[in-house]
Amino acid sequence: MNPANFYALVGIGLFCIGLFGMIINSHLLRKILAFNIMGSGVFLVLVALGRRAENLPADPVPHAMVITGIVVAVSATALALTLMIKVATQTGQATLPDEDDK
Amino acid sequence: MNRNRLLLIVLLPLLLTLAAGLGYAVLSLPEQPQYLQQLVMDNMADSGVSHPVTAVLLNFRAYDTLLEMVVLLLALLAVWSLDMADPQHKTAPSLVLDTLTRLLTPVLILVTAYLLWVGAHAPGGAFQAGSVLAASAVLLSLAGWRLSDKLTALPLRIVLVAGPGVFIILSALSMVLEGQLLKYPVAQAGLFIVILETFATLSIGATLAALFLGVRPGKINKNKDRKHK
Numbered sequence: 001m002n003p004a005n006f007y008a009l010v011g012i013g014l015f016c017i018g019l020f021g022m023i024i025n026s027h028l029l030r031k032i033l034a035f036n037i038m039g040s041g042v043f044l045v046l047v048a049l050g051r052r053a054e055n056l057p058a059d060p061v062p063h064a065m066v067i068t069g070i071v072v073a074v075s076a077t078a079l080a081l082t083l084m085i086k087v088a089t090q091t092g093q094a095t096l097p098d099e100d101d102k
Numbered sequence: 103m104n105r106n107r108l109l110l111i112v113l114l115p116l117l118l119t120l121a122a123g124l125g126y127a128v129l130s131l132p133e134q135p136q137y138l139q140q141l142v143m144d145n146m147a148d149s150g151v152s153h154p155v156t157a158v159l160l161n162f163r164a165y166d167t168l169l170e171m172v173v174l175l176l177a178l179l180a181v182w183s184l185d186m187a188d189p190q191h192k193t194a195p196s197l198v199l200d201t202l203t204r205l206l207t208p209v210l211i212l213v214t215a216y217l218l219w220v221g222a223h224a225p226g227g228a229f230q231a232g233s234v235l236a237a238s239a240v241l242l243s244l245a246g247w248r249l250s251d252k253l254t255a256l257p258l259r260i261v262l263v264a265g266p267g268v269f270i271i272l273s274a275l276s277m278v279l280e281g282q283l284l285k286y287p288v289a290q291a292g293l294f295i296v297i298l299e300t301f302a303t304l305s306i307g308a309t310l311a312a313l314f315l316g317v318r319p320g321k322i323n324k325n326k327d328r329k330h331k
Contacts, residue, residue: 005129008128009125009129012121012124012128013121015124016117016120016121016124019117020113020114020117023109023113024106024109045128049131049134051134052131052133052134053133056134056136057139057143057154059138059139059142060154060155060158061138061142061158061163063155063158064155064158064159064163065166067155067227067229068166068167068170071170071174071233071306072170072173072174074233074313075173075177075178075310075313076177078310078314078316079177079180079181079313082181082184082316085186086184086186089187
């Protein structure tokens with residue numbers, strides 16, 4: 001297996017771990033962290049697939065897209081964290097209300 | 103607990119199936135397509151820089167980058183509109199943080215300038231430089247430093263919109279010169295990219311730092327004034 005495929009598989013693993021964390025945890029901070037891990041997995045897959053053939057130079061287009069994606073992910077995370085703090089200060093807990101609680 | 107265990111029993115096989123499916127998809131991909139890559143390599147000479155990623159970001163697909171700057175600004179507007187309370191620390195920063203910040207801030211600014219400049223021919227560029235700049239601003243704010251009130255009103259906002267603003271001005275200019283949005287004149291492409299990247303770095307740094315702080319600057323002081331009256 002060439003290194004690019006290995007990194008891509010690691011990226012898929014990260015994505016699934018993040019998805020797992022997002023479903024399992026109810027605390028919003030953990031959800032946001034899990035979401036970021038999912039995002040990192042996607043970025044890793046994209047970067048790795050940009051250089052699948054070992055005798056060719058890396059494809060710059062997916063790499064440039066990943067840089068764009070990282071910055072957007074950071075700003076979206078900042079917004080999510082701010083919303084979380086707002087939820088926490090308004091309701092006293094950093095989780096979303098469950099349907100069963102009603 | 104019981105419900106959680108049930109969830110695990112259902113969830114784990116589903117996730118493993120998803121992982122296996124995605125893994126199969128990645129491994130069974132056809133050979134690396136060369137069309138876009140070849141297109142980039144063929145036009146590198148006209149791009150004004152010698153690093154392909156920078157060429158893609160700021161020349162061939164500059165429209166994406168322009169929109170990305172706007173997204174950053176939009177996120178900041180959304181955070182500011184949430185009207186957060188200022189988590190002001192009344193205690194003085196510890197000696198370690200204080201000294202480290204004093205030592206690191208000039209170094210980080212130097213690294214920012216280096217990353218910005220090196221982006222033309224090696225990995226680096228506006229986004230990396232901007233995030234280092236933001237990191238130094240975050241460090242400063244953790245050590246208790248705040249922009250003076252004079253600078254937070256209009257000057258900060260000018261810096262925040264400088265990146266997208268200059269981007270839009272230059273793309274309008276490129277429309278006048280070349281008749282197409284963001285198609286730089288070949289001879290001046292390098293200059294265009296350096297100007298874009300410089301302003302983008304400043305804006306990205308300021309935006310990320312402002313996102314970290316989360317408080318709309320100027321707001322707290324207004325409230326204080328009201329209390330005094």
